[in-house]
Amino acid sequence: MPNLSPTKEPMPTQDPKARTQNFGEVALGYTPAQARQEAQRCLQCKNRPCMAGCPVRVDIPGFVARIAAGEDSRAFEVLYASNTLPAVCGRVCPQEIQCERRCVRGIQGEPVAIGRLERYAADALRAAPSPAPEEPAGGHAAARAKIAVVGAGPAGLTCAGDLARLGYAVTVFEAFHRPGGVLTYGIPAFRLPKDVVAYEIDKLRGLGVEIRTNVIVGKTLTAEELLADHAAVFLGTGAGLPNFMGIPGESLSGVFSANEYLTRVNLMRAYDEAYDTPVIRSRRVAVVGGGNVAMDAARCALRLGAENVSVVYRRSEAEMPARQEEIRHAREEGVSFVMLAAPVRVLGDERQWVRGLECVRMALGEPGQDGRRSVGEVPASNFVLEADTVIVAIGNRPNTLVEEGTAGLERDRRNCLIVDEQTLRASRDGVYAGGDIVTGAATVIQAMGAGKRAAASIDAYIRGK
Numbered sequence: 001m002p003n004l005s006p007t008k009e010p011m012p013t014q015d016p017k018a019r020t021q022n023f024g025e026v027a028l029g030y031t032p033a034q035a036r037q038e039a040q041r042c043l044q045c046k047n048r049p050c051m052a053g054c055p056v057r058v059d060i061p062g063f064v065a066r067i068a069a070g071e072d073s074r075a076f077e078v079l080y081a082s083n084t085l086p087a088v089c090g091r092v093c094p095q096e097i098q099c100e101r102r103c104v105r106g107i108q109g110e111p112v113a114i115g116r117l118e119r120y121a122a123d124a125l126r127a128a129p130s131p132a133p134e135e136p137a138g139g140h141a142a143a144r145a146k147i148a149v150v151g152a153g154p155a156g157l158t159c160a161g162d163l164a165r166l167g168y169a170v171t172v173f174e175a176f177h178r179p180g181g182v183l184t185y186g187i188p189a190f191r192l193p194k195d196v197v198a199y200e201i202d203k204l205r206g207l208g209v210e211i212r213t214n215v216i217v218g219k220t221l222t223a224e225e226l227l228a229d230h231a232a233v234f235l236g237t238g239a240g241l242p243n244f245m246g247i248p249g250e251s252l253s254g255v256f257s258a259n260e261y262l263t264r265v266n267l268m269r270a271y272d273e274a275y276d277t278p279v280i281r282s283r284r285v286a287v288v289g290g291g292n293v294a295m296d297a298a299r300c301a302l303r304l305g306a307e308n309v310s311v312v313y314r315r316s317e318a319e320m321p322a323r324q325e326e327i328r329h330a331r332e333e334g335v336s337f338v339m340l341a342a343p344v345r346v347l348g349d350e351r352q353w354v355r356g357l358e359c360v361r362m363a364l365g366e367p368g369q370d371g372r373r374s375v376g377e378v379p380a381s382n383f384v385l386e387a388d389t390v391i392v393a394i395g396n397r398p399n400t401l402v403e404e405g406t407a408g409l410e411r412d413r414r415n416c417l418i419v420d421e422q423t424l425r426a427s428r429d430g431v432y433a434g435g436d437i438v439t440g441a442a443t444v445i446q447a448m449g450a451g452k453r454a455a456a457s458i459d460a461y462i463r464g465k
Contacts, residue, residue, distance in 0.1 A: 003040035006109025011116055016332040020302050023189045023271050026329055027091070032072075035120040039068035042112050045104055050114060053098040055449025056089075056158070058082045060099055064117055072124040079121055084161035085154065085200045085448065087126065088183055090119025091192050093445040094323050126199055145231035145462050148173065150217045150402060153181020154444045155435030156236035157204060158451030159458075164207040166459055173215040173226070178267065181238055183444070185267035186259070188296050190303070191326075194266075218401035223431075227406075231465070232430045232458045235403075235417065236451060239396040239436035245288065249346030250392075254280065254354030258289070258297045258393035265300045282389035285309045286357045288343055289393030290320040295327065297391045298335045309335050310385060314342040314362050314375055338385065340364070342377070346390055357385045396441045406431070416440055423457040424450060432458055 012028040013019075019026050030038065042064045050060045059078050066075035079086045095115035103111030147163050149156045152174035160170045178184050180197045205211065217223055217237075226233050242257035244250055261279075264270045270279035285301040287294050290313035298309045311330070313320060316339050320327060331337070340362045347356040361381035365374035398416055403409045408428035410418040417433045419426050424434045434450025436442055 002043075003037055005041060006105075008041075008110045008113040008116075009034050009038040011113070013329075016329075016334075019190065020299075020333050023303060025193050026190050029123055030116055030120045032070075032124075035067050035117060036070065038113050039064045039117055041105055042068065043104055049102040049104065050099040050112075053100075053102040055098070055445050056083050056452055058099075058118075060114055063121055064112065064114070067117055067121060072121060073128070075121040076125040079118060082452075083118075083448070084158055084204060085183075085444075086118055087122035087196045087200055088154075088192065089445055089448070090115050090117075090122055091196070092183075092187055094443055096324065098445065126196075144169065146171070146229065147458060148226040148230040148233045149236065150223070150226070150233065151181060151236035151238060151435075151437075152176075152179035152201075152211055152213075153236055153238050153435065153447065154183065155238070155437075155447040155451040155454075156181070156234065157201065158448040159234045159236060159434070159455045160209045160451075161204050161207060162452055162455035163458060164204070164209045166455075168459075168462075170209050171230075172209060172211045173217050173221075174211060174213045175216045175237075176267065177213050179211050179213060185263045186293070186296070188262070188266055188300055190299065191296065216401070218405045223402055223406035227430060231462055232432065234451075234454050234458065235426070235431065235433040235437055236435045236447070236454075237399060237402055237437050238447075239398045239441045241397045241399050242392065243395045243397060244392055245343055245394065247343055247345055249348055249354075252346055252348040252352055252354050254282075254388055255346060255390045255392065256280075258287075258293045258391050259396065261297055261391050262293070262300065265304070271300070271304060279304065280389055282306045283308070284387045285389045285391065286343075286385050286387040287311045287391045287393055288357075289313065289395075290315065290322055291393065291395075292322045292326055294391075294393035295322050295330045295335075297393050299330055299333060301389070301391070302333055302335065306389075310338050310387075311335060312338045312341050312343060312357065312359060312385065314340065315373070316340060316364060319372060340375075341383075342375075343390075344382065347384065354388055354390055355386070357387050357390055359383055359385060396436070398437045398440070414440055423460075424454040425457060425461075430461070432461075 063075040063078040099114050100111040146169045149160045149172045152172050163170045183197045242259045264279045268277040269275040270277040285306045287298045301309045341359040345358040349355045361378040362375045410427040424432050426433050432454045434454045435447035
């Protein structure tokens with residue numbers, strides 16, 4: 001029977017006061033009864049507008065209908081046919097600006113909680129006593145070719161999974177000691193538990209994907225060597241170089257990029273006393289930026305014992321790129337927000353350690369060509385925010401190590417690889433690229449969509465040869 005409620009089934013969460021004392025997952029997931037109730041809100045539209053908002057083209061009405069019918073394993077099968085990382089996407093993808101934005105139920109109420117249901121279907125399989133067996137690799141005769149994937153992040157893992165399903169011999173080369181890319185080193189465990197990431201990656205290994213860690217392509221071996229030994233190469237190395245503000249005092253002790261801070265906390269487990277990873281135990285923290293990375297850094301700082309954490313953002317909350325859910329969770333946990341303020345100088349003490357962040361008030365102007373309102377300084381409005389740690393979370397750019405060691409690869413002024421928009425083929429034969437290395441910092445699901453497109457293009461390229 002259809003559920004005509006105008007609102008989503010609420011997602012159970014840890015109590016805000018309790019969760020700031022641990023790195024356990026904040027959102028606890030639906031029970032089977034809650035999932036059925038929410039799935040029955042779906043109208044099963046014939047034209048399926050929600051699918052147009054999904055970069056990997058999941059059959060959303062199809063898997064939701066299976067959940068509504070109590071067929072959780074079949075729901076997962078529908079999901080996994082298009083999405084090799086469903087438990088990840090169900091947790092971190094911005095469904096509210098993608099599939100859920102196009103949901104018909106959202107016209108007169110809240111859209112169907114597609115992301116929560118995706119997580120439920122993936123988690124239900126993981127919790128089952130006997131997980132469903134992996135589908136055997138198949139494909140055409142040409143698919144015996146060897147493919148190299150550089151980078152074990154969302155783009156690389158998705159590309160590798162799709163190619164393995166076609167029967168290709170895929171090897172993923174990863175610089176870090178654990179695969180996952182930003183899923184492992186960037187997104188904290190309270191948003192994306194690392195056992196979930198490991199489980200999704202193990203499923204890819206079950207498809208025959210080989211993952212080689214501690215291999216820095218451009219140093220340990222070159223892309224030229226990969227090209228000599230593989231029929232095609234996919235570059236999905238992401239955007240791992242942090243941007244800084246370029247203001248006085250940024251070289252003081254106590255100033256971190258969000259990349260370094262989150263890598264210490266997540267990949268190197270600085271939050272766990274069993275590990276000797278050095279990390280600052282701050283008292284007052286200022287996080288500069290307004291995206292999900294800024295929210296992650298601020299919430300990690302709280303869990304590491306900071307008494308006061310402030311997010312400094314130069315526009316208003318309405319312009320913040322972070323997900324509304326992440327902003328709400330941060331505020332519930334005690335993070336304060338200093339809006340319409342821009343840093344102009346980091347202040348230090350006699351030990352050359354951060355003691356404060358000098359900011360200037362900002363005012364919003366008219367919208368620009370991209371629709372975002374411009375900002376300008378308010379004269380004589382400088383103020384100082386007390387801080388012993390400043391975390392800079394204002395975006396990233398690609399590392400050029402791989403491209404510099406590979407002849408014939410063209411980059412734009414942002415150091416992003418230039419590729420064909422349709423096929424993702426780079427300027428050298430046999431090389432494809434996708435994700436943040438092409439677009440600059442974007443979302444997990446956009447990187448996955450690029451990985452899928454590149455896999456299809458590589459398959460077509462191999463067949464053509």
